Amino acid sequence: MASGKNGTLYIGVTTDLIRRVTEHMNSLTGGFTQKYGVHRLVYYELCDDIYEAICREKQLKKWNRSWKIRLIWRFNPEWTNLYSAII
Numbered sequence: 001m002a003s004g005k006n007g008t009l010y011i012g013v014t015t016d017l018i019r020r021v022t023e024h025m026n027s028l029t030g031g032f033t034q035k036y037g038v039h040r041l042v043y044y045e046l047c048d049d050i051y052e053a054i055c056r057e058k059q060l061k062k063w064n065r066s067w068k069i070r071l072i073w074r075f076n077p078e079w080t081n082l083y084s085a086i087i
Helices: 017-025 050-062 065-075
Strands: none
Touching: none
């Protein structure tokens, strides 16, 4: 998730993407995403199981910012909110 184009980034894992994005978009969860206005789903990956998802989350969190930005640009060059695409 991102606060905007090239903005603050948040990486997380969930078993219910629609519910989790809805929570972030409506500031229903406190913490980082609320504090920095991270309300836009700009990238996501689907995994076969939660263990694979957690491993991928940890991998992405270790990446430097420029790699994350490049990944988003390839998947979603306009950084549009993909929420409507997943509901």
